Each structure stands twice: as C-alpha cells, then as structure tokens.
Amino acid sequence: MFRFFLTGCLLAAMLPAQAGQGFYLGGALGWAMTDIDSATVMERMAAAGIPGTAQVEDEDRLAGKVLAGYGWRYLLLEGAYVHLDTPDSDFQNVGAISVDDLGDVAPASGNGAEVALLARYPFTDHMSLWLRGGLFHWEYSLRAQTRKRFTGTDPTWGAGLEWRSPGPWRMRLGWDRYQVGPDDTDLISLALVRYVGRAPAATDQRVAEPLPEPAPVASPMSPPSAPESDTAPDPHASPFTIGVLTFHFGEREPTTTELAQIVTYLDRHSEARVIVRGHTDNQGPEEYNEQLALERARAVAALLMAQGIAAERLRVSGAGSREPLADNDTPEGRALNRRVDITLPGGDEQ
Template sequence: MNNMNKMLMVVSAASWMVSAMIHAEVYVGGKVGKSWLDDSCRPTDVCDDDSSAVGAFLGYQAWEHVALEAGYDHLGKFTGAGMVNDHVNAVTIAPKFNIPLYQNLDLYAKLGGAYVDYGSKEDWSYLAAAGLELNATDNVALRLEYQTLTDINNDIVRAEGNMATLGVTYRFGHSESTPVITSQPRPASVEPVIVEEAPEPVEKPADTPVIKTVKKSLSSESSFALNSAKLSKQGIDDLQEVVELMSRHSQATAVVTGYTDSTGSKEYNQSLSLERAQAVADQLVSQGINAERITVRGMGESDPVASNDTKEGRAKNRRVEVEIPTFTYQVVIKQ
C-alpha cells in the first residue's frame, strides 16, 4: 500500500466521522517530535533506531470527554533487522478520552489501531497514547503526547514504534458549539423605574418609595474563557449595568454565585464555580464597588437549571448569577 492510498484511508475515515456525527465539534492538528524503535535490531545487525517524527490528525468531539481521531504519522527512517535506511509510516485511528485536571488543562489517553508501513513490510498494530492538552484559546489547544505502536512484525523481529511529540489542535466553530450563544443571551438589564404622572393638578413634588430587586445571569460560554475563571470582554460588558446600579445606590448589596454542570469531579466543579464567582466580584470591586457589599459563593454542580444529560443543558448550568436583593430608595416625582 503506497502513501497516497494511506492518505485516502485517512480522508475516508475523516469523512465518515463528520457524516456520522453532524453536530460534533470537528478539529484538525499536527505534531512534531522525537521517534525511536524498540526491539528492531538483533545483536549482529547494524542499528540506527532513532529519528525525528511528524504527524497530522483529524477528529471530532462526539461527547463531552470522548473524541474519535484518525491520523497519519511519519516516524522517520531507520536501519535494523530487515531495514536499511527505510521509512516507517502509520495510519492510525483511535478513540480519545479526556479527564479534566485543572481549569483548561486535561489529561487524555488513546487506545486503538494502526496500519504500519515498516520498510518493505506492512502490518497491523495496536496503538496506545497518553498526553496533556492545554486549551490556549476557545479554538486552539496545545498537546504534549507519548504514543507507542506495538506488535510491528516484519517476519524477522517484532518491534515497537514510539513517538514523543508536541502538537497543536484547531477546533472549527468551537465558540458556536452550544445553542446558548448562537444568539447572544439577552442581558438581564436593570429594570427602569416607571414613574407615572400624578393626576392634575399636582400641588407639590412627592417622594415615593420604590422597591427594587435585580438578578442577572452570566453564561460561562460567553462571559469566561474556556474552562477558565478569566472574564471575557463580553462578560465585563454584561456587568456594567450592575456596576452602574450599585454605584448610584450605596445601600444596594450583591450576592455572586457560581455554578457548573456535573462534568468532572465535585471538587473541581466546586473550585471552578467559586473562582468564577470571585472573578465577577473582583471586576465589580475594580469598578469602585466596596468589597464589603459583595457576597461570593461557589455552588459547584448543585441547583442545575437544565438537564446535565445533554450538551445544551450542561451549557445552561455553567453560569454565574448576580443577585441584588430587595432594597428601597426614593424617587422624586415632579410635576
């Protein structure tokens, strides 16, 4: 099987993945690094079992923490039993499982198979990989990965092909992955005080007490960076109405509460919800609001507003709510 046929296998696998999961998040990537072979030489062989590797991959995120990847790896050129400066290439396919570690850092593992071009021989092999993935932006992630191809047989030796690589991934349409942000959430604006004119005639100005309650919800998808407690520009803009209200009325206080979905450990969710709530409180303080007027809470995955069984529901549950409890102030009604 030549290299062109192998590339066609990758393209065919990629096309099948896209059509099979039309709502999945598609991504592509590349990687470079060091490669080496184990058990590729006998004591009497001339051996050169180290090289440099490059690879490319395409995948889709089928579920929250499960993806399917197809790739093409060039492990380099080697000399060993049955090989003289011959190349080793592999077409791979495997599911990828992610485990959140901290904010935007994930641990992942892959278990699958590969079709390996090993010099003049071709053979099926098993694939295993593990790595760390850092989500640098909403669309770009960096990977540090170790991958091994076992059971590469050329009728003389049974070798293993190894790669240690640094990679980059680009996700298509990631910022539009949930219906929550296909159209921007309508800001929960501070209600204007409706002042009705008193019936004619009005003898003199009157002071009328007005009771006010304000509640605002910030979506984590639009208000925070991915898996992060850092407020986005949209999140800062959404808080301006709260800042203006609390600046005008010194008796107003705020309760800032963070929530997450049920994905990940309870400890991680609790920590992330509190960090996001604190980021909102810090933004209010930076705009001149006294910190003593703000209460910060992290509720983790408790009190969901939608089902955690769907991607859309989980997106709604990842939120920060700002509530300004009922307070009373005076409005002067003039003729």
C-alpha cells in the same frame, strides 16, 4: 479499512459543523525511538540459528503524523496516518537467508494508519491532560533475496498535555507508544490542531423582564453596583440583579470583594432580601461544578454578613454550569460565566 476511515475523517472535517460539534485537523512532528539495538538483533539471530552479524542504526529518527478527528467535551475520536520509518539494519555473512527468516530477527517499525479514543480532562482554563488508546495498522518492507512487505495491527497508547488558544487552535505535547510486531517505538511529538466549522454554542435568548425602576446593573467584568439608594424594592416586580462578582478558574473567592454599593442599598432597605446564586463555566464534571458554584455563593454571603447583612436576608444557592450568561466555547465567555449573582427576587419569590 483504516485508510478508508482516515479518508472519511478528513472529508467530514471539511464540512460545515453544526452547533456543539468539534471536527478538527492537525499534524505532529517529533522523534521516534525504537527499543532495539545491534546486540538484540544478534541475540535473535543466534536463537533462530542464523549465522553472521548485524548492525542497527537510526534507532532514533525524525517522525510525524497527520490527524483528523471529532471532539466532544471529554472524549475525542481520532484517525491518523503515522510515519515512524524503520531503523536501518545491515546483515553480514548471513548466507542465503530468506526474507521470511530476516523478518523474524530484523527491527520492526514502520508507517500506517491508526484509530484512537482520547480522554481529555481540563485542569485550567487553557490546559488539559489527555490519555489515548487505540489500534495501529502498520506496514514495512524488507529485502533479502527478494523484497517482502510485512503488515499487522497492534495496540497503541499515549498521554500528553494540550494548550487551548482563545481561537480554534490547539497545541499538544505528547508521548505515544506504537507496538509493531515484537518491537516498541516511542514517539515524542509536538502537534498543532485546528478546529474547523465550529458554530457558536446556543445561548439563552430569553427577553429580559422590565425593571421596576431604572437602575444600574453590574457588568460581570466590572465591580458590582446596586440600584440607587432611594429606589425601594417593588414587592410585585420581576427579579433583577443588583450585583455580580466574578471568579478565576477553579477559585472559590471572588476577584473583588468590593460590596459597598450593595451593602449601602441593603442597609437603606432593611426589608429587602436577596438571592445569592453561584455559577461556573462548563469545564469539569457537573457534580463538581454544582458544589463549586454553591461554595462561591457561600463565600459571597459570608462577605455580606461580615459587613452587617443578616443571614436571614440571604438565600444561598448554586446553579453549576446550567445558567450561562455567555458562550462557553471561548475563554472570554467562560470568564463571564464564573460568577455569583446577587438578585432581588420577584414578587412571587418573596
């Protein structure tokens, strides 16, 4: 069953994905450490009435896995084939014991398929914390008078960090614990993951309304600018933006506080009122983003008031992540979306 699931994940990941999907493939290489030693095995032998001695080696050994999955915003469903291998054990003077007796005392670890659910929380623009839990279907072989294959299904869980590149690649540093029968194996690994077939997220395709007069509009990547000072606001015009301030990830203060052109314009047109509207990217819970967007708008309004703009001329609001300017799937797009717009309202809003 687990092999069929893993094969399905691998095949699905090869298909072109539609907008909003996130299939990925990857591999991990690391170090497996089984919590057992020779003394523990000999204690088991004594409890089972088996004579002789035992020597356990390779409790720590090279391991890895190949994986495939599908990621949503905060959750990932993942299947993998895991190669943990088994510690070497040498039994001496045990007599003619059966392979079943040996299976009760020998170190337990092995290879197999797993399916897990991961929860991911981004705490910077490039770094995320993840937690995982799932099931591991394992198998390993032992030989005494005959060879026997042991199988079972046990829980697995883990945690780690993920670094996101500007492109489709992700890098994970993780700790995973695999329970195999009576023994636990910890896997410390470094994984490389690539998203495949990801289509850009849909962006707002509305056609901009004509401006009342030709006027420069601030680029989110440059200091804000305002319309020429002798361009009076048209009370019947559509809304248009006279300034944009951008923000670093999670910050409530803008990257620049240069508002001279906007203040000059508002001083020349003392009847003009503006909307100060905050925005965020789509990282983090929406409730948090709405509060962050409002705090950003309030910070910009405070800067304007500090330069003599009356509070009653400013309408402050926050949009959270609901009004992106660019694709939130790229760091460049998210940087454009972390902003505050300073806008002259249209005729219907005045």
